Amino acid sequence: MAQKVKLSTIAETLGVSTATVSLALRDSPLVAATTRDRIKDQARALGYIYNRRAASLRTSRSGIIGVVVHDIMNPFYGEILKAIESELDRSQHTFILSNHYDSVEKQRNFLETMLQLGGDGIIISPAIGTPPEDIGLAEDNGMPLVLVARQIEGIILPAYRGDDSYGISLATNHLISLGHKVIAMIGGTDQTSTGRDRYQGYVNALQKAGIAVDPELRIPGPRTREGGFEAAVHFLSLPQQPTAAVCWNDLVAIGLMNGILRAGLVPGVDISVTGYDDLEEAAIATPALTTVWNGQSEVGRMAARALLDRLAGSHEPDGLHLIKPEMRIRQSTGPMKPRK
Amino acid sequence: MAQKVKLSTIAETLGVSTATVSLALRDSPLVAATTRDRIKDQARALGYIYNRRAASLRTSRSGIIGVVVHDIMNPFYGEILKAIESELDRSQHTFILSNHYDSVEKQRNFLETMLQLGGDGIIISPAIGTPPEDIGLAEDNGMPLVLVARQIEGIILPAYRGDDSYGISLATNHLISLGHKVIAMIGGTDQTSTGRDRYQGYVNALQKAGIAVDPELRIPGPRTREGGFEAAVHFLSLPQQPTAAVCWNDLVAIGLMNGILRAGLVPGVDISVTGYDDLEEAAIATPALTTVWNGQSEVGRMAARALLDRLAGSHEPDGLHLIKPEMRIRQSTGPMKPRK
DNA sequence: CTGAAAGCGCTTACAG
DNA sequence: CTGAAAGCGCTTACAG
Numbered sequence: 001m002a003q004k005v006k007l008s009t010i011a012e013t014l015g016v017s018t019a020t021v022s023l024a025l026r027d028s029p030l031v032a033a034t035t036r037d038r039i040k041d042q043a044r045a046l047g048y049i050y051n052r053r054a055a056s057l058r059t060s061r062s063g064i065i066g067v068v069v070h071d072i073m074n075p076f077y078g079e080i081l082k083a084i085e086s087e088l089d090r091s092q093h094t095f096i097l098s099n100h101y102d103s104v105e106k107q108r109n110f111l112e113t114m115l116q117l118g119g120d121g122i123i124i125s126p127a128i129g130t131p132p133e134d135i136g137l138a139e140d141n142g143m144p145l146v147l148v149a150r151q152i153e154g155i156i157l158p159a160y161r162g163d164d165s166y167g168i169s170l171a172t173n174h175l176i177s178l179g180h181k182v183i184a185m186i187g188g189t190d191q192t193s194t195g196r197d198r199y200q201g202y203v204n205a206l207q208k209a210g211i212a213v214d215p216e217l218r219i220p221g222p223r224t225r226e227g228g229f230e231a232a233v234h235f236l237s238l239p240q241q242p243t244a245a246v247c248w249n250d251l252v253a254i255g256l257m258n259g260i261l262r263a264g265l266v267p268g269v270d271i272s273v274t275g276y277d278d279l280e281e282a283a284i285a286t287p288a289l290t291t292v293w294n295g296q297s298e299v300g301r302m303a304a305r306a307l308l309d310r311l312a313g314s315h316e317p318d319g320l321h322l323i324k325p326e327m328r329i330r331q332s333t334g335p336m337k338p339r340k
Numbered sequence: 341m342a343q344k345v346k347l348s349t350i351a352e353t354l355g356v357s358t359a360t361v362s363l364a365l366r367d368s369p370l371v372a373a374t375t376r377d378r379i380k381d382q383a384r385a386l387g388y389i390y391n392r393r394a395a396s397l398r399t400s401r402s403g404i405i406g407v408v409v410h411d412i413m414n415p416f417y418g419e420i421l422k423a424i425e426s427e428l429d430r431s432q433h434t435f436i437l438s439n440h441y442d443s444v445e446k447q448r449n450f451l452e453t454m455l456q457l458g459g460d461g462i463i464i465s466p467a468i469g470t471p472p473e474d475i476g477l478a479e480d481n482g483m484p485l486v487l488v489a490r491q492i493e494g495i496i497l498p499a500y501r502g503d504d505s506y507g508i509s510l511a512t513n514h515l516i517s518l519g520h521k522v523i524a525m526i527g528g529t530d531q532t533s534t535g536r537d538r539y540q541g542y543v544n545a546l547q548k549a550g551i552a553v554d555p556e557l558r559i560p561g562p563r564t565r566e567g568g569f570e571a572a573v574h575f576l577s578l579p580q581q582p583t584a585a586v587c588w589n590d591l592v593a594i595g596l597m598n599g600i601l602r603a604g605l606v607p608g609v610d611i612s613v614t615g616y617d618d619l620e621e622a623a624i625a626t627p628a629l630t631t632v633w634n635g636q637s638e639v640g641r642m643a644a645r646a647l648l649d650r651l652a653g654s655h656e657p658d659g660l661h662l663i664k665p666e667m668r669i670r671q672s673t674g675p676m677k678p679r680k
Numbered sequence: 681c682t683g684a685a686a687g688c689g690c691t692t693a694c695a696g
Numbered sequence: 697c698t699g700a701a702a703g704c705g706c707t708t709a710c711a712g
Contacts, residue, residue: 006689017699022691032697049481052456053402054689057393057704072437073418082413085439089446094453097412097437099425113434116392141389229624258626284569286598286626346705357683362707372681394705397688 005046014042025050056118065307066114068098068107069125069149074223075279076249076296077125080148083300084123091308093120100127104134111138121307125149128191144310148303151193151320158310159320160303162294164194167325168201171246171274171292174327176209179336180244180272184217186231186256188248198276202246217242221252228252232259243271243336250275250282250291257285257332272333287331295323345386354382365390396458405647406454408438408447409465409489414563415619416589416636417465420488423640424463431648433460440467444474451478461647465489468531484650488643491533491660498650499660500643502634504534507665508541511586511614511632514667516549519676520584520612524557526571526596528588538616542586557582561592568592572599583611583676590615590622590631597625597672612673627671635663 007025011018016035024031024039031039056062065088069077081097088095096114100107107127111134114122121144126135130152138145147159175183185202189195203213219234221227228247235245235256247253253275257267267273268287275282275291282289302323306316347365351358356375364371364379371379396402405428409417421437428435436454440447447467451474454462461484466475470492478485487499515523525542529535539558546553559574561567568587575585575596587593593615597607607613608627615622615631622629646656 004689007691008689018689019691019700020698023698026691030697035697047477047480049452049455051397051458051689053393053397053458054704055691057391057397057689057706058691060704062393072412073415073422075413078413094436094457096434112389115389117434118391118393137387140387225621225624255624258624261626281565284565284595284598286601344705347707348705358705359684359707360682363682366707370681375681391705394688395707397690397705398707400688 005048006051007048009046010039010042010048013046014038060118062118062120063093064114064117064119065093065095066098066110066119066122067095067124068100068110068122070102070127071099072097073099074251075281076251076277076294077149079279079296080125080300080303083297084304087301087304087308093308102127102129104129104131108134111143114138115141115143119143120311121145123148123303123307126152128189144307146303146307146310148299149194153193156318158303158306158316158318160299160306161194161320161322162299162325163322164197164325165201165204167276167292167294168198168246169205170325170327171276171290172202172205173209174290174329175244175246175272175274175333176205176211178244178272178333181211181336182217182240182242183211183244183246184219184235184238184242185246186219186235186248187221187227187252188223189220198248214240216240223248223252225251225255225258228255228257229259230255232256232263236260236263236265243338244333245271245273247273247275250277250279250285250289253289253291253332254281254285257287257289268332268334270337272336274333278328282328283330285332290330290333291328293326293328295325298323345388346391347388349386350379350382350388353386354378400458402458402460403433404454404457404459405433405435406438406450406459406462407435407464408440408450408462410442410467411439412437413439414591415621416591416617416634417489419619419636420465420640420643423637424644427641427644427648433648442467442469444469444471448474451483454478455481455483459483460651461485463488463643463647466492468529484647486643486647486650488639489534493533496658498643498646498656498658500639500646501534501660501662502639502665503662504537504665505541505544507616507632507634508538508586509545510665510667511616511630512542512545513549514630514669515584515586515612515614515673516545516551518584518612518673521551521676522557522580522582523551523584523586524559524575524578524582525586526559526575526588527561527567527592528563529560538588554580556580563588563592565591565595565598568595568597569599570595572596572603576600576603576605583678584673585611585613587613587615590617590619590625590629593629593631593672594621594625597627597629608672608674610677612676614673618668622668623670625672630670630673631668633666633668635665638663 007018007021011021024036098110123146125148149161275289278291278293282291347358347361351361364376438450463486465488489501615629618631618633622631
């Protein structure tokens, strides 16, 4: 590889100053058009590579935006990330992605790396148990933050997510309207704000319909296909014999349906199942999954937009922005049929 | 936010030089233990944040490794990425992830960004149609590259992937051994080396068994659940009435099985289906998917390892490293049963 | 074991 | 419209 080409190389070969080259490459109107073109041609001819580290050291803007979520392999986050990516792409930002797998330490490492790299901002779906100090560290160093999908108690920041309590009550009400009375809630945890909100939405809907809430019908567990699949045995052996299940999300619902099928029962006929999120695969599951649209693409798009606006100087009011979920009725739910 | 704390702040408040602070923070044996401890305590007390841009400008090492694949939402790449992540994590590297969605332009943008940021290396699963010049640009600027999952014609670089031809022939032979004679191949493209290898493996297996190859039985298409789902109609209406399908990957197989179920047929009984990759969800599909383990975690781990070794100075020979695929027989395949 | 000084490659007032 | 000079915050020979 030849000698490294830098601004000064272009400046010297052309007999102009580095200041002029710098301005010309960024299309400054301060540089005459003919000078600018000569400079740009030369930059191309020499194979010049702009050194963003040097520029960023000088300007203290890096063009880097960090995004950290629980697990990018979960399509729920995947759909959010896709929306963030397309929004950041068009504004020339580089984004650095990371999973925290709900490890507060891994998340802290990420936040520190972003500070060290001089990131312009962070979009975060915080790990369970995130201490407010970790967020404080980022804020004290002037790092703008936007929350997606989850919140942190006692922290005021712009936050974008679905209205979980309302969304789950939609699913629960749908099952109640089909005549179901023994309705289990499968998967997830009550350790997050999301978890508490979802459980509350389920409880509210039951109570409003005059159905007693039985804590044994709450089966927490991993928020994955495997989690739903493995919950099936427990679910099918509950003494109260539920005829329907409200699942934490589509993955759990798809896993549960597979488990139900393996046991020789037919989801949507023998047992009604609802999902949550309306992932792309919900519509092509068998049976097609009745679920609740949770606005992933909206969440991602709006969060990215909010961060970019803030970087551009506008100061939106902080606070929670709730996306209104919507019911998507398909074939995995049907009229109540008593279990034999 | 208070005045920015830098190396010189620590140096001044302690009455030592920045050189000493710099060395102390990096645990250099050149600094006396007591001095080192005083400096580290002070750094902590002041809330010092190491500026990696400045350090990297000076050392021309950034600790950043770029990873670009077709689509991180595809669990095949997800499993590779997970392995890369855990390998890079332990060596204190930051990784920047990107999708190219098979857009050569988006991929070129990513490569350029990595050059501008002074990335230490790149792991890439190249976009279809990647021109050798794009790779050359990175190489000319001294950027180490490692390929995963795909190759580029005429480019010699370390590459890690499964042996596609062999793997698909395993699946095809399995179906042949069950008595199937009309076997379709569903999904994917023949525009990649992977695609050509897989088709070749299928053709080889058929020919070795004395079965004529019928091009109509090749139904290319998207490598997604949706792709498989939508191919079901075409597949079921083929005039030759195939009794089995070799699918491009597990996603296509799962989609195809759903489509077959919707048509009232039972995968594994009426029609045998094989996947490819052995994703986590293959085992819990209904029926559980017979597939070929494609070593994603091995590919990711080895590629990351190779890059890190190279950064550490060792010079492994370039070239292709093939992972040997293995058959995983489950319930989605069974003895041939003529279609009525 | 510690310090003074140069330099990584940009951008930004400032002067002309 | 263009140039000379300082400085962003580190690290690295070099000297002592």
